[in-house]
Amino acid sequence: MMIDKETLRKQFRGNLATLSDIQRIVMMQEMTKLVTAHPRWQTAQTVAVTLSQDEELPTQLLIHTALIQGKRVVVPKVAPKRQMDFYQVTTSTEYARHRFGMLEPIDAPIVMPNEIDLLIVPGLGYDEAQQRIGFGGGYYDRYLPRTTGYKLALAIEQNIVPAGTWAVEETDVAMDEVIVIRGPREQTS
Ligand SMILES: Nc1nc2c(c(=O)[nH]1)N(C=O)[C@@H](CNc1ccc(C(=O)N[C@@H](CCC(=O)O)C(=O)O)cc1)CN2
Numbered sequence: 001m002m003i004d005k006e007t008l009r010k011q012f013r014g015n016l017a018t019l020s021d022i023q024r025i026v027m028m029q030e031m032t033k034l035v036t037a038h039p040r041w042q043t044a045q046t047v048a049v050t051l052s053q054d055e056e057l058p059t060q061l062l063i064h065t066a067l068i069q070g071k072r073v074v075v076p077k078v079a080p081k082r083q084m085d086f087y088q089v090t091t092s093t094e095y096a097r098h099r100f101g102m103l104e105p106i107d108a109p110i111v112m113p114n115e116i117d118l119l120i121v122p123g124l125g126y127d128e129a130q131q132r133i134g135f136g137g138g139y140y141d142r143y144l145p146r147t148t149g150y151k152l153a154l155a156i157e158q159n160i161v162p163a164g165t166w167a168v169e170e171t172d173v174a175m176d177e178v179i180v181i182r183g184p185r186e187q188t189s
């Protein structure tokens, strides 16, 4: 049965919102372990990562690890017409809060799409054909066709559904890979 994207978006957001602070910390470590062990990470010189907020899976440790490993880290900043660009950040970058709540670098060097080797693409949920549902701005759908970087996404188990659960649009871009992040095992008794 097909479910509309808006319904799934709410469901996926709800699943992410129920994670506890402890679960988030464990997942942040798990994400960092899996991503930094990935061959695409190991060979990447430039990695694109978002500055996570609210219910998103936390990216801080991944960014920190990338900087320590000497990689060039770039983060998105939205531009007019639902476009976005990526800017290089360092430990001394200053940020301002966009009106939708995301932190964005104020005065950082822009990096071109073809310079990005790996993108950790944010999203709420995915299907088993690596299709993605994001926050609904279409920003990544517009950006991804401009880069040849590897498109890697991270998801909790509950937010991966069978292919065909929703109607994929012509402009939707599939991920190259979706890594499942497990939370800490729940005590059952
Ligand atoms: N942490 C993080 N940063 C990110 C993203 C993300 O998913 N996570 N993005 C991933 O794409 C981009 C921003 N995506 C956005 C997606 C939706 C809306 C949004 O809700 N817009 C409202 C209002 C639109 C308007 O006034 O024009 C809306 O659509 O109703 C804003 C930004 C870039 N930065």
Ligand SMILES: Nc1ncnc2c1ncn2[C@@H]1O[C@H](COP(=O)(O)OP(=O)(O)OP(=O)(O)O)[C@@H](O)[C@H]1O
Pocket: 005, 122, 123, 132, 133, 134, 135, 136, 137, 138, 139, 140, 141, 142, 169, 171, 172
């Ligand atoms: N390349 C594009 N050109 C024109 N419109 C687009 C393009 N990509 C997406 N859109 C439109 O943008 C809107 C939001 O797209 P969608 O629901 O796929 O966003 P999303 O992938 O969840 O969000 P995001 O990429 O910001 O995380 C839709 O109306 C979609 O048709």
